[in-house]
Amino acid sequence: MMLERLAPEQHDTLDEVPEPSENPHLFGHEQAASMLAAAYRAGKLPHALILAGPVGIGKATLAFHLAHYLLTNPDHRTAPEAFTAPNPQSALFRQVASGAHPGVLHLTRPQNDKTKGFKSVVTVDEIRKVSRFLSMTSHDGSYRVVVVDPADDMNTNAANALLKNLEEPPARTLFILIVHAPGSLLPTIRSRCQTVRLTPLDDESLLSALDSAGQPAPDEPQARAALVERAGGSVRAAILLTQYGGLEIAEALDRVVGNGHAGIAAAHKLADAVAGRDSSIQFDIFNRRALDLLADTASEAARNSDLPRAKALSDAWHDAQNAISETETYNLDKKQHVLAMIDRLNAAMRM
Template identity: 60%
Template sequence: MMFERIAPEQHDTLDGIPEPAENPVLVGHHEARDALASAYHAGKLPHALLFVGPQGIGKATFAFHFAYHLLSHVDHRLAPKRLVSPDVSSSLFRQIANGAHPSILHLTRPLNDKTKSYKSAVTVDEIRKVSRFLSLTSHDGGYRVVIVDPADDMNTNAANALLKNLEEPPARTLFVLIAHSLGRLLPTIRSRCQIVRFNPLADNEVLAVLGGFDTGLPASETERTELLANASGSPRTAILLTQYGGLEIAGALDQLLREPRVPVAQAHKLAEAVAARDQAIAFSLFNDHALEVVATAATAAARDGEIERAERFSQAWQDLRIAMSEADTYNLDRKQHALNMIFRLHDTLRM
C-alpha cells in the first residue's frame, strides 16, 4: 500500500512504512483498548501510563490512537467505551500525524545537528520541553498528552527531569511512556505510572499488519512460517528481516558462532557488511541478534537449572549492551565493534 508520508521522520523510520502518528490501522491489543477507553469514559484515567512490551508490536500506534480518542471526545462522559478508529480525512488526524497538534508533545531521540544522525538517547533537552508544554493552556479545555517513545532510551539526566514532571502534573494531563525493556527505567518512574502490558501479536495479526504494507511477503508457506517464527510477534521485526537482510545477518552470525574456532575471513566479511556507512539498520540488526543469542542462552540455562551459568550469561548480556551503547555514543569504528562482538559472543557461549 502506497501512502503519503505526513509525519516527521524519526530515528527508527522505515521506508514505505507509516510512522505510528500517521498509521490509521491498529491491529490487536483489544484488552488494552477496552480497558483504557472504559477508564476514560468513567473519569478514572491515571495521569501516567507506561506501555511495556516488545519493540514493533504497535505500542506507539496505540498511544497516538488513544490520544486521538481523548482529543475527539473532550467530555469523557460522552466518550464511547471502546477506542475509536481515527478518521484519516479529519483535520484532527492530520494535525496529530504531522506533529502540529498543540495538545500533543511527542518526545523521542533527537537529531544531532552536527552529524545529521540521530542521538543515541532521549536527552534532557527534550524532556525540558515538557515544562514549557504544560505551562500553556489547553486550547479547548481537553487533555494534553505527552508521549515519550521510547522512554527506556532516556539518559539519566532526562529520566530525572521527567520524574519531576510526573510527580505533580497539571489536571487533564496524560503521560504515555513507551518502553521495550521495563528494567531500564528508574523504579521511581515505574512507580508513578500505571503499567499496561502489551503482548506480541499472534501470527495472523502479524500477517494482517504486513498485508497492509508493500513489504514483499514471502510467497511460499514454508518461508512465511520461518519468517513468523523469527519475528516473534513483531511486524517491525518481520519487516526488518525481509526488507533489510535480517535473516541473512542472523544466519551468518549463527554460523560463525557454531564453529569450534571463529573463521577470521568470514568474521571480517560479516563485520564489513554490517558496518558500511549506509547500513545503519543492518548494524542495528546485527547488534540486536547478538543480544538475542545471549538472552536465549541465559533462558535455556535457567530452564535447565544451571543458575550460575544463567547469571553469567545475564552479565554478559549487560556487558554487550554497554559495549553497543559506547560504540554508538563515542562513534567508534563499526567494523571493529562488530568483530569484537563476534569473538566475545563466541567466547561467551563456551563459558
C-alpha cells in the same frame, strides 16, 4: 503506492513504513484498548501509563490511537465504548502525525548535529520540552498527551527530569511511556504509572498489519510460516527480516559464533555487510541478534539451574549493550565493533 510521509524522520524510521503517529490502523491489543476506553468513560484514566511489551508490536500506535480518542471525545461521559479509527484526511490526524498538534508532544531520540544521525538516548533537553508544553493553557479544555518513545532510551538526567513532571501533573494531562523493558526504568517512575502489558501479535494480526503497511508476507506457505515464527509477533521484526536482510544477517551471525578461528573470514565478511556507511539498519539488526543470543543462552542456563553461567551471560549482555551505546554515541568504527562483538559472543558461549 508511495507512502505520504507526514511524521518527521526518527532514529528507527523504515522506508515506506508508516510511523505510529501516522498509522490509522491498529491491529491487536483489543483488550488493552477496551480497558483504556472504559477507564476514561468512568473518569478513572490514570495520569501516567506505561505501555510495555516487545519491540515492534504496536505500543506507540496504540498510544496515538488513545490520544486521538481523548482529543475527539473531550467529555468522558459521552465517549464511545471503543476507539474509532482516525480519519487520515482529517486536520486532527495530519496535525498529530506531523507533530504540529498543540495537545500532543512526542519525545524520542533527537538528531545528532555532529553525525547527522540520531543520538543514542532520549536527552534531558527533550524532557525539558514537557514543562514548556504543559505551561501552555489548553484553550478548549482538551487533554494534553505526552508520549515518550521509547522511555527505555532516557539517560539518567532525562529520567530524573521526567520524574519531576510525573510527581504533580496538571489536570487532563496524560503521560504515555513506551517501554520495551520495564526493568530499565527508575522504580520511582514505575511507581507513578499504571503499567499495561501488551503481548506480541497473533499470527492473523501480524499478517494483517504487514499487509496494511504495504509489506506483505511471502506467498509461499513455508516461507510465510518461517517468517511468522521468527518475527515473534513483531511487525517491525518481520519487516526487518524480509526487507533488510535480517534473516541472512541472523543466520550468518549464528554460523560464525562457535566457529572460533575457523570463522574469521566469515566474521570479516559479515562485518563488511553490516558496518557500511548506508547500513545503519543492518547494523542495528546485527546488534539485536547478538543481544538476543546472549539473552536466550542466559535464559537456557537459568532454566537448567546453572546460575553462575546465567549470571556471567547476563553480565555479558550488559557489557554488549554498553558497547553498542558507546559505538553509537561516539561514532566509533563499526567494523571493529562487529568483530569485537563476535569475539565477545564466542567468549560468552564458552563460559
